Amino acid sequence: MSSFLSQKAEEEIPLIVRKNISIDQCYVDKLKPFLEKNNGNLSAAIRDAIETASLALARKEGENGEKDSIKASQNAEFRNKLIEDEEFLLVHHTLFEWLIKQTSGMLIDESIIYELINPYKVKKIPDIVSSLNVLNEKMGWKIKVDAECVQDCEPETANLTLSNGNSCLRGIMAHSLAFFLAKQMKLDVRGLFSRSNVTKVYFKRFEFLDYQKVPKGVEEHFGAMESTCREIQKRPDFWKNLIKTYRHQNYQRLSMNRKIFEAFVSGNVPSVADMARNFELVVGKPPEAFTLAEHIMIFKELYLTEGIGSDIEICTEKGSEYVKLIHDYSDSKVCEYITMYYSNIFKSIGYPFTVIANPHMIVFEFGKVLNFTSISESGIMGMES
Secondary structure: OOOHHHHHHHHHOOOOOOOOOOOOOHHHHHHHHHHOOOOOHHHHHHHHHHHHHHHHHHHHHHHHHHHHHHHHHHHHHHHHHHHHOOOOOOOHHHHHHHHHHOOOOOOOOOOHHHOOEEEEOOOOOOHHHHHHHHHHHHHOOEEEEEEEOOOOOOOEEEEEEOOOOOOHHHHHHHHHHHHHHHHHHHHEEEEEEEOOOEEEEEEOOOOOOOOOOHHHHHHHHOOOOHHHHHHOOOHHHHHHHHHHHHHHHOOOOOOOOOOHHHHHHOOOOOOOOHHHHHHHHHHHHHHHHOOOOHHHHHHHHHHHHHHHOEEEEOOOOOOEEEEEEOOOOHHHHHHHHHHHHHHHHHHHHOOOEEEEOOOOEEEEEEEOOOHHHHHHHHHHHEOOO
């Protein structure tokens, strides 16, 4: 019982800690009003000073809270005014997210971006960051924009980080920033990193040759579907019927150049020169403008688009490059023509290769010499470029 009372007493009696402390004279001078009030009692003077400081801090926090409340009220008034003037509309966030996702891969019109970022008011990246952060606060988007760049004027590289807020809104803001920096500061996108709570965009200076065109990096990361959607809008009936046909026939159709089709029907194979011209027409550059690895990647896209074969396997590792074409044709004459056709394509790019063909596979190996003994034993046809 006595131990219980002793424990209870300890809980109720305030803890008093006595320690020897050292105070410089300057602090003792600051305590002088409290010392006079407490008849020279230093402990009481220090207690009074702590109480006064505590009240001052509480008052300051209250003032900051009041300022934040006033700012929030002003921002709400700003948004309400925009709605009243019919410049802004209230949209449910779920509907807004759906709209953004459905237009993913489409570029925002340049005029709309300049309504968000005024090119006449902001000339440097820090100005853009400051302007967007003020706008974010006023609009309640809760997005924080930060920038890293060596120079404010004409930087060679820049990194922008957008954190917090809604991921769809961050995507729209990153898209707008990328377009603005490309057009106004000649900074193209060289990388994009996006997670649930942060979006990072990496920029690098480029030579702007045509102001009317969208820079490659911006189009790749933010406008991948732009050209496709524009073509569909130009000829909607054609593309709807084509997609419907491909879908109903499970993509068992071919898509090739008219002249190549004509050559096949006449029993011929398009020449190497025709292949080179067709390649340049499709990719916009002559074959010699690409490395072997780049050629293989381009060829893969063209092969899968043509639909002549069913699958493809490639290797672009330097010194071990190969292309393995898989098809389901059983007629030996068809297999021979297909082998000759794709051989001429690879001859047109100017890299030496060896081709091995069997009934359902054609393998092009670059820079390697075939072992013809093993080929004849396995029944595989071989030919060199």
